[in-house]
Amino acid sequence: MSILVLADLHEGQLAGATAHVVAAAQAIGGDIDVLVAGDGVQAAAEAAAKLDGVSKVRVADNTVYAHQLAEPIGALLVELADGYTHVLASASTTGKNVLPRLAALKDVSQLSDVLGVESADTFLRPIYAGNAIATVKSDDTLKVITIRTTGFDAVGSSGSATIEAVDVVVENSQSSFVKEELAKSDRPELGGAKVVISGGRGMGNGDNFKLLDGIADKLGAAIGASRAAVDAGFVPNDMQVGQTGKIVAPDLYIAVGISGAIQHLAGMKDSKVIVAINKDDEAPIFQVADYGLVGDLFEILPELESKL
Amino acid sequence: MKVLVAVKRVIDYNVKIRVKADHSDVDLTNVKMAMNPFCEIAVEEAVRLKEKGVATEVIAVSVGPKAAQEQLRTALALGADRAIHIETDERAESLAVAKLLAKVVEEEQPGLVVLGKQAIDTDNNQTGQMLAALTGLPQGTFASEVAVDGDKVNVTREIDGGLQTIALTLPAIVTTDLRLNEPRYAKLPDIMKAKKKPLDVKTPADYGVEVASKVSLLKVESPAERKGGVKVASVDELIDKLKNEAKVL
Numbered sequence: 201m202s203i204l205v206l207a208d209l210h211e212g213q214l215a216g217a218t219a220h221v222v223a224a225a226q227a228i229g230g231d232i233d234v235l236v237a238g239d240g241v242q243a244a245a246e247a248a249a250k251l252d253g254v255s256k257v258r259v260a261d262n263t264v265y266a267h268q269l270a271e272p273i274g275a276l277l278v279e280l281a282d283g284y285t286h287v288l289a290s291a292s293t294t295g296k297n298v299l300p301r302l303a304a305l306k307d308v309s310q311l312s313d314v315l316g317v318e319s320a321d322t323f324l325r326p327i328y329a330g331n332a333i334a335t336v337k338s339d340d341t342l343k344v345i346t347i348r349t350t351g352f353d354a355v356g357s358s359g360s361a362t363i364e365a366v367d368v369v370v371e372n373s374q375s376s377f378v379k380e381e382l383a384k385s386d387r388p389e390l391g392g393a394k395v396v397i398s399g400g401r402g403m404g405n406g407d408n409f410k411l412l413d414g415i416a417d418k419l420g421a422a423i424g425a426s427r428a429a430v431d432a433g434f435v436p437n438d439m440q441v442g443q444t445g446k447i448v449a450p451d452l453y454i455a456v457g458i459s460g461a462i463q464h465l466a467g468m469k470d471s472k473v474i475v476a477i478n479k480d481d482e483a484p485i486f487q488v489a490d491y492g493l494v495g496d497l498f499e500i501l502p503e504l505e506s507k508l
Numbered sequence: 509m510k511v512l513v514a515v516k517r518v519i520d521y522n523v524k525i526r527v528k529a530d531h532s533d534v535d536l537t538n539v540k541m542a543m544n545p546f547c548e549i550a551v552e553e554a555v556r557l558k559e560k561g562v563a564t565e566v567i568a569v570s571v572g573p574k575a576a577q578e579q580l581r582t583a584l585a586l587g588a589d590r591a592i593h594i595e596t597d598e599r600a601e602s603l604a605v606a607k608l609l610a611k612v613v614e615e616e617q618p619g620l621v622v623l624g625k626q627a628i629d630t631d632n633n634q635t636g637q638m639l640a641a642l643t644g645l646p647q648g649t650f651a652s653e654v655a656v657d658g659d660k661v662n663v664t665r666e667i668d669g670g671l672q673t674i675a676l677t678l679p680a681i682v683t684t685d686l687r688l689n690e691p692r693y694a695k696l697p698d699i700m701k702a703k704k705k706p707l708d709v710k711t712p713a714d715y716g717v718e719v720a721s722k723v724s725l726l727k728v729e730s731p732a733e734r735k736g737g738v739k740v741a742s743v744d745e746l747i748d749k750l751k752n753e754a755k756v757l
């Protein structure tokens with residue numbers, strides 16, 4: 201077996217997700233190479249070379265790969281995929297954007313959001329917003345897979361893989377980067393945080409999300425939101441937790457003013473401990489919460505902040 | 509230009525699914541079905557493009573069993589001009605759907621193809637990207653804004669870190685995210701009118717596409733159920749439990 205992992209980048213640096221994808225590759229077993237593709241990604245390549253279990257890091261450093269646009273990265277993967285039995289990426293917006301292109305051009309299926317490995321050809325993946333787990337077997341010669349990072353503990357970084365430049369340069373005249381508005385935050389990244397505190401429609405407005413700040417500071421938490429809070433414009437889209445947002449599984453998840461719709465639960469129900477704060481004692485969120493506190497969040501949050 | 513929209517018939521998003529006793533699949537007998545919510549957003553976007561005079565014709569396509577015609581009629585009621593039903597009772601996976609859509613693209617030559625970002629049954633999030641790769645057209649996935657400007661389209665995308673805007677040459681493939689628009693409801697007179705709009709029925713064989721996939725479903729299980737916990741009476745009790753019982757503080 202021989203596995204290629206597409207590295208995830210965040211502002212040019214290696215994103216935490218990659219260490220989880222390498223762990224998934226280890227569960228499959230075999231030689232593991234990591235592809236780092238972007239513009240000015242030497243530092244990311246060096247970080248990838250330290251990940252345990254990686255034999256080789258392949259670096260495609262060229263302006264055409266800047267911002268990891270789907271067309272050039274997809275074409276690069278098609279060039280490099282020969283000889284590998286599996287190509288993996290995290291189920292990030294980059295992985296989801298690019299990997300199906302490789303699958304289609306190789307005429308194979310893609311398995312999305314894999315959260316468990318049974319063998320080199322049999323995998324577990326969630327369907328119906330995680331309300332069922334499917335065991336699927338792929339007889340394709342090349343397995344193209346996106347990985348749900350919460351399913352695999354990150355590998356360590358005491359390795360020393362070789363780094364090798366890839367000189368494949370592809371053309372792209374179809375898509376171009378215009379701009380990016382990235383949320384700036386000193387808080388931990390939602391996907392990797394040990395504690396997440398999320399607000400829903402019950403927060404009332406965007407200003408009230410400040411009530412979560414002090415608590416998040418004290419707990420070192422990332423702040424998330426329900427779709428309703430994002431749709432209402434309280435907070436930006438990158439904070440959405442759920443079936444169609446981010447999937448999180450922290451040690452502690454605190455849901456504030458969130459009712460607990462199936463689609464929201466899909467994104468957080470694998471958290472170790474769930475706390476719900478809601479004024480409606482029949483809100484479905486209480487059915488999954490380890491600790492429920494019924495009451496008005498505008499009274500509870502300031503008290504919680506002061507007592508932590 | 510023509511705009512093609514792909515719509516999938518799926519379980520209604522409000523339904524809580526059950527796994528069959530023999531673990532062969534989820535149980536869809538007598539379950540309420542509907543148009544995939546992301547496809548509703550796709551239809552809405554296409555119809556708005558027509559209302560703005562950017563699109564000349566909106567064509568809805570669905571791959572699936574005979575009953576998928578219900579969702580095509582819904583698309584027609586929402587403003588699509590005609591529909592193509594590619595009928596199959598086989599489980600059509602994203603790759604097969606993308607191959608069929610690629611054939612329709614070849615035939616119809618649309619300026620824009622709009623799909624949902626993901627079907628809420630398989631949660632695949634693949635078809636649009638696969639279609640783009642197969643047709644050689646550029647893709648703008650997870651769109652929260654689509655602005656056609658001459659022979660280009662600017663697509664604002666919801667990405668993990670925030671928002672990204674890219675420019676694509678037309679024709680192009682777009683997949684919708686939740687905040688692209690708020691779909692309208694079909695009005696009764698439009699539902700009546702939709703019954704008379706053209707709906708072509710084809711089969712995968714008409715397009716020379718094999719639907720079978722090399723992925724087999726071995727079993728389906730319910731995830732480990734979380735048991736509901738306890739209600740605490742106060743903030744003090746909550747902090748105490750988190751510290752001393754759950755040990756997460």
Ligand SMILES: Cc1cc2nc3c(=O)[nH]c(=O)nc-3n(C[C@H](O)[C@H](O)[C@H](O)COP(=O)(O)OP(=O)(O)OC[C@H]3O[C@@H](n4cnc5c(N)ncnc54)[C@H](O)[C@@H]3O)c2cc1C
Nearest residue numbers: 400401402426427428442443444445457458459464479497
């Ligand atoms: C295709 C599709 C995809 C979706 N994807 C997602 C997704 O990824 N993530 C997601 O979250 N949702 C998603 N949704 C939406 C989901 O169905 C729900 O509509 C949404 O999660 C509701 O958000 P909410 O709980 O904040 O709002 P509501 O359901 O309106 O709940 C608000 C809660 O706040 C409580 N509350 C109000 N005021 C107070 C107060 N003062 N103190 C305490 N409690 C208070 C209320 O009792 C209520 O329980 C999706 C829907 C669809 C159709």
Ligand SMILES: Nc1ncnc2c1ncn2[C@@H]1O[C@H](COP(=O)(O)O)[C@@H](O)[C@H]1O
Nearest residue numbers: 514515571623624626627632633634635
């Ligand atoms: N059977 C189908 N018929 C028509 N369109 C489909 C079908 N399956 C998927 N699609 C389209 O592809 C999108 C993404 O689906 P998927 O990639 O399967 O999650 C859907 O929102 C539809 O627009």
